[in-house]
Structures are given as structure tokens and as C-alpha cells.
């Protein structure tokens with residue numbers, strides 16, 4: 001695998017879905033990866049990366065950005081309100097807006113900072129108790145509330161339950177987005193990104209298929 005193979009497979013998936021080449025954003029999920037693997041993907045010219053923890057992102061990216069100022073960083077993991085400011089200063093997109101308290105905090109900080117990353121609302125499509133995200137039945141109301149706060153809602157995000165067919169979840173997320181007039185769909189990971197593109201993904205989050213397995217530091 002690796003970046004070039006995944007890029008080629010993504011182009012083919014776009015083509016099969018009748019989508020323009022390059023229209024789906026490939027977020028290279030670099031969490032927990034050794035720095036040399038991240039550097040290698042940067043050296044290949046890729047600039048769009050995803051991290052799931054603010055702390056890890058803050059420890060890694062400011063230094064890399066000095067050499068690669070055009071890096072676009074996406075926060076794809078849960079966000080605590082006390083880390084929201086740091087996340088907004090560091091990231092161009094946040095894919096895990098999942099509760100009213102976080103939405104009001106982001107709105108207040110957006111006023112203060114004068115800018116706001118692109119936001120995705122996470123929907124818990126599998127209604128799993130341990131997983132973040134608003135329930136499908138609450139999604140429409142939450143989208144309305146976020147818009148009411150003036151937040152730049154770009155779309156929706158989901159992480160399907162591991163043991164279920166992902167396409168059912170991709171279809172559900174696409175349906176909720178469509179009825180809310182949202183065009184952004186952050187869905188699809190290493191195992192299922194091509195299927196996600198078939199269901200309308202605009203952003204795929206691919207980690208291990210680009211970088212290799214996430215090995216804990218020795």
C-alpha cells in the first residue's frame with residue numbers, strides 16, 4: 001500500500017462514481033505513526049493530514065509546518081471544550097462536533113479569534129453507547145442549532161460500527177446530509193474508503209493503508 005497506491009485507488013473510485021478526479025479529499029491519518037513515515041508522505045507531496053488528539057497534533061505539527069507551511073490539518077477525534085481553542089488555532093477542519101456545549105464554545109471562540117475551521121457534525125449512525133456523535137434522530141435539530149450559532153457547518157461525519165456493513169451507515173449519513181442541505185460527507189477509512197466514495201464521500205480518512213499499521217512505540 002502507501003500513498004501512491006491509495007491515491008490511484010481513490011482516483012479509480014471517483015471515476016466509477018462519476019466524480020471529478022481529485023474531488024474527494026484524501027485525509028492521511030497520521031496519528032501514532034512514527035515521524036519518519038509522516039515525513040515520507042510529506043516528501044511525496046501530500047499536504048492533507050488528520051489527527052485524532054489535539055495534544056498529539058500540537059506536539060507534532062508546528063515544527064513540521066515550518067518546513068511545510070501549506071499543510072492542512074483535520075481533527076478527526078473527540079474534542080474536549082478545554083482544548084477547543086488550541087484545536088481551532090491548529091486545525092483547518094474539525095470533524096467531531098458532537099454536542100451543544102462544544103458548539104457554543106466553538107461559536108464563542110470563533111468570535112474571539114475571528115476565524116473558524118470548517119466543521120463537520122459527527123453522527124453516531126450505529127447508535128453505539130460508547131461512541132461519540134449525535135443520534136440520527138437528533139441530527140437535524142443539532143445542525144439547525146449549530147447554524148443558528150453562526151458556525152460554518154460543512155457537513156457530517158460518521159464512523160460505522162466495525163461489525164456492520166459500512167454502506168448502510170454511509171447511505172444513512174448521506175440521507176441526513178441531503179435533507180439538511182449539507183454537501184460535505186466525511187466517511188470511509190482504510191478498509192472501506194472506495195465504498196464511501198460510491199455513497200458520496202467528499203472526505204475520506206485513511207491511516208494504516210497509507211502509513212502501514214499503527215505500531216506502538218517500542
Ligand SMILES: *Cc1c(COP(=O)(O)O)cnc(C)c1O
Nearest residue numbers: 029052076189190205206207208
Ligand atoms: C484512526 C482513524 C481513522 C483511520 O483509520 P484507518 O483504519 O487506519 O484508515 C479514520 N477516522 C478516525 C476517526 C480515526 O480515528
